[in-house]
Amino acid sequence: MNKLGLIIKREYLAKVRNKSFVIMTFLSPVLMVGMIVLIAYLTEINDREVRVLGVLNESVYYSKDFTSTESMSFVQFEDVTLEQAKDSVISQNFYGLLYLPGGGSPEEVARGALLYTKEAPNSGVVDRIDLIFMDRLRQQRLLDLGVTPAEFASIDTDFQLKTETFEGERNLKGLNELKAFIGGGFGYLIMMFIIIYGGFVM
Known part of the structure; x- marks a missing residue:
């Protein structure tokens, strides 16, 4: 031992x-x-990385909602079929193609919208497109309820709660x-x- x-x-x-x-x-x-x-x-x-997406919008809605940003650029396709738009996106090496079918309302168009990509899309891209649809649908729903765009702008304002210690020192966010x-x-x-x-x- x-x-x-x-x-x-x-x-x-x-x-x-x-x-x-x-x-x-x-x-x-x-x-x-x-x-x-x-x-x-x-x-x-x-x-x-700046991602370029083609947009084929066959509806009368969302014509001005897809605006380019620093990280994402939208290219509008007009007077082409879906297959032609796909071929153009692939040949020009775009990140993907956002297809908006025709419909009688923004809700119907949004439900039929489809994003085509070569592989699983980046979550940031999907979140950005989802946010565009959600903002537009929120505005349309409020308009249907009789809320004007000016009233919507006054409603949709950011708010951030200020916090302090008991000694009066301002707390840092995060x-x-x-x-x-x-x-x-x-x-x-x-x-x-x-x-x-x-x-x-x-």
Whole structure:
């Protein structure tokens, strides 16, 4: 039994004093942080890419709703069939084609709208198009209820609650989320330390 204790102690000290253990103990968190930074950087580059979408609108609605932004550009197709629009989008290497069929109301057109892409579309693109439809449908529903565009503009204004401490100090927005992110990051690093250390000891 004493020999077993000596063997365990010897193996433990041999692993802990190993240069590779010391290097990996400090290098692993750095590599992990570097991977996170690299992923965030690549995601940011992908988000900054300007995506061009063709729009084939066969209805009398949404003619002025799809306006280009810094990250998304819309090209209108007129007097072409759906198949011709698809071929044009593919040949010009556009990101996708948004098809709006004819309909008797904005609701009907929105339900029949379809986005064609080469592969699964980016969630930011889908969210942007969804927001355009939702804003337009909200306006139409309010108009149907007798609300004028000016009244709608006065209703649809942003609001942000101001917060202060009891001492009168203004609280910063998103500070708690930042604290949670930092705490989670350090917790993850601690977990990695334990996993790496336990793996070397075993």
